[in-house]
Amino acid sequence: MISIKNVRKTFGKLTVLDGIDLTLTAGRSYALVGPNGSGKTTLIKSILGMVLPSAGDIYFDGTSIARHWQYREKIGYMPQIGRYPENMTIGQIVDMMKNIRTGAHTPDEELIEKFKLAGMYSKRMHTLSGGTRQKVSAALAFLFRPPVLILDEPTAGLDPVSVEVLKEKILAEKENGKLVIVTSHILSDLDELTTDLVYLFEGRIHFNDTIAALKADTQEPRLGRAVATMIRQKQLQEPVQH
Numbered sequence: 001m002i003s004i005k006n007v008r009k010t011f012g013k014l015t016v017l018d019g020i021d022l023t024l025t026a027g028r029s030y031a032l033v034g035p036n037g038s039g040k041t042t043l044i045k046s047i048l049g050m051v052l053p054s055a056g057d058i059y060f061d062g063t064s065i066a067r068h069w070q071y072r073e074k075i076g077y078m079p080q081i082g083r084y085p086e087n088m089t090i091g092q093i094v095d096m097m098k099n100i101r102t103g104a105h106t107p108d109e110e111l112i113e114k115f116k117l118a119g120m121y122s123k124r125m126h127t128l129s130g131g132t133r134q135k136v137s138a139a140l141a142f143l144f145r146p147p148v149l150i151l152d153e154p155t156a157g158l159d160p161v162s163v164e165v166l167k168e169k170i171l172a173e174k175e176n177g178k179l180v181i182v183t184s185h186i187l188s189d190l191d192e193l194t195t196d197l198v199y200l201f202e203g204r205i206h207f208n209d210t211i212a213a214l215k216a217d218t219q220e221p222r223l224g225r226a227v228a229t230m231i232r233q234k235q236l237q238e239p240v241q242h
């Protein structure tokens with residue numbers, strides 16, 4: 001469904017993505033993991049067309065995404081930090097999105113209901129707590145029933161009940177056959193949500209296989225420990241600062 005071919009991205013002298021080859025398939029859910037600054041968000045933004053690769057190509061359903069923007073309608077994106085017109089209210093933003101996206105599907109308002117956002121429709125974005133802003137981002141990502149969900153640190157800043165609500169929603173959509181890509185530093189969450197692990201380190205992919213295979217290889221039943229063992233085996237630790 002999404003095919004990434006030899007993608008490089010440099011910002012000035014800094015190489016952030018260094019020859020990424022990756023195929024992401026519908027019906028699977030991918031944990032995108034790596035240390036801070038390893039290029040996860042840059043890779044996600046490249047898939048979304050928000051960052052232009054310095055070299056390489058990205059294909060969505062077989063068509064290069066360069067200069068073809070239609071594919072974006074098929075992706076629900078929950079950013080790490082949602083940026084919105086700050087003077088608009090939650091209700092205005094939801095309505096604006098519904099007006100822009102007059103697609104065939106009736107909106108999926110499950111998260112709006114479960115996060116009780118309708119009761120806060122008159123609140124302006126700049127007045128919201130970080131967690132409520134995250135809930136708005138999550139609700140918008142799922143609103144148009146997209147076949148692809150890209151979720152950048154989706155549970156960060158959410159209260160424990162809301163974390164469970166969102167995880168249940170992600171799992172339900174995965175069961176519906178959607179392609180889900182999730183970045184998180186909370187590996188126990190990813191253990192529940194994802195089938196595959198892509199491990200980025202210094203802009204390169206160092207592991208790309210099923211989580212079941214990783215657990216079998218490392219003989220660790222928990223994803224956190226399995227990843228730690230894999231990092232040790234591949235010697236991917238950051239150099240110790242003295």
Ligand SMILES: Nc1ncnc2c1ncn2[C@@H]1O[C@H](COP(=O)(O)OP(=O)(O)OP(=O)(O)O)[C@@H](O)[C@H]1O
Nearest residue numbers: 011014016034035036037038039040041042043080
């Ligand atoms: N627009 C930009 N201009 C310059 N450098 C950038 C830009 N965007 C990202 N970078 C740099 O690229 C590197 C990778 O950043 P990125 O946000 O992709 O990492 P990440 O793996 O998502 O990190 P984290 O786990 O902290 O979210 C970092 O060194 C970052 O400073």
